[in-house]
Amino acid sequence: MEVKILTQHYDKPEYQSLEGYKKYEGYQQLKKALTLKPEAITEMVKQAGLRGRGGAGFPAGVKWGFLPNNGKKRYLICNADEGEPGTFKDRAMMDRAPHQLIEGMIISAFAINSPKSYIYIRGEYFESKRIVEKAIKEAYAANLLGDNILGSGFSHHMDIYSGAGAYICGEETGLISSLEGKKGQPKLKPPFPAIEGYLAHPTIVNNVETLAAVTIIIRDGVEGYRKYGTEKSPGTKLFSVSGNVVKPGNYEIPLGTPLKDVIFNLCGGLKQGRKLKAVIPGGSSAPVLNEEEAMSVNMDYEDLADKGSMLGSGAIIVIDDSNSMVELLQVLMHFYHHESCGQCTPCREGTGWLSKLSNSILEGSASLNDVKLLEKVANHMKGKTICALSDAAAFPVLSFVSKFKEEFISAATANVALQFQSKNGQSYKRG
């Protein structure tokens, strides 16, 4: 079930270094790519159907095709901010296979004709930063980066930029603002970064995994890449599995693999023989699936959308029946409230309400009406803001409450009972 293409050599410690990477055909695809026409590479990425692995799933080749031909310097940015709760795949890739990322980036930069790229690494990833920094140095020393790369006439410079602890800097326009030395506040789109990005220059922002996959497309060709996955979701994808499974971790599987197989075969099922209750299939922003949905869904963009959720960043959070959904929602709402950048009223105020309401339901100081209010506020937050963080907070609320309504009602009404009890000095039992 696991198909190790991107992660083929993850278990080899020497793979971190340039020397080790070269033992396994490292930088051979770059050599090959430099003999191709840049447009041909973009076309291959399009044909291969590679979709962005950072969350939105937008086709990478199509995005590259949006770059205007206005003679302006183009930038490539690797989004290594990885702030989505549940996601830890980009960190693993940087730590174990930094050259794989760098090679993918140089090829991508060549394809879009960019002389300069930045890897925006989340600030907390000190170790990853050191590893990637070292790899970049090695690449420069071997003329894989810098001027006239391997005598091809193509020059490219690469640099690392460290974030400073803000989830919103994972959003591409927030990331660009941050790179410009400002607050990481998103900007209204359009214009999209491809037209007006870093310092108002055309800029492509792609996720770590997306850029690394470009190398595989060069190696295996369009057909070879499409050998795995489904027609509309080709290739393999890294999934970070966490929560209550026996063997959490990163797994590379062909898109379209049943979630059931991931949980029960790859990850060894639930801990301590517990029962599956729910699964968040694509990072904390993705609507939750109940047991029945989780057992029947396939892990690809389309099937997840059909089931009312999304693939997102590929973080599968497995929840067993010992958990209170009210409690988990409260944890998530605290997160979104904390991370809202505060520009849009529906998000700034809304996440605050959601956090407070879920907290009071959990603590038993809410009423039945507050459950309704929770949904009402979430509904008001959708589609009304500059970036998708507001939606990302609303989706879990709506899915948690609709699928686990009983739990929310009982948390809220347990409290009605308590209030009644304290008012009358006697116990009140609901019919």
Place this chain on the structure above:
Amino acid sequence: MFTISEKTKAFITKEVSRYETKRSAIIPCLFELQKDNQGWINNDCIESLSQFMNIPSKDINEVFHFYTMFNKQSVGNFHIQVCCNISCHMNGGLDLFQVLSDKFNIKPQQVSKEGLAISKVECLGSCGTAPMMQVNEKYYENLTKEKAIQLVNDLVASKKQN
């Protein structure tokens, strides 16, 4: 007025020259400045940086206050950050936070007499090895309460030997 060390001044000068706009250097320079001032930054530091970089302090303040990794008060010798987001929460993150706070008598927003500070933090990208914590720049994963206590004990002891 806070005095920026020569080493940090050299860093700032180099950093500013690396970017097309001076502003891009603010974040890396704040990180460096933070090291200069025992891990946290106050108004005085910002003023000095503003003068040295020749950037209005309002621009620096904007950045300083937006990002959580710039500390507004001392975080001691060891800043223990316990992840309490969803996957860690399901695997005992809160317990870990509580046990460490109690055992080492660390109050929120304060530094203990052993030089420890503790914070609950959001997901650190280590959810598959939950529960976890970060101490200064290092991750500690797959923790139990016992392991975490031992770790912190060791850190405190290592500092005493120095």
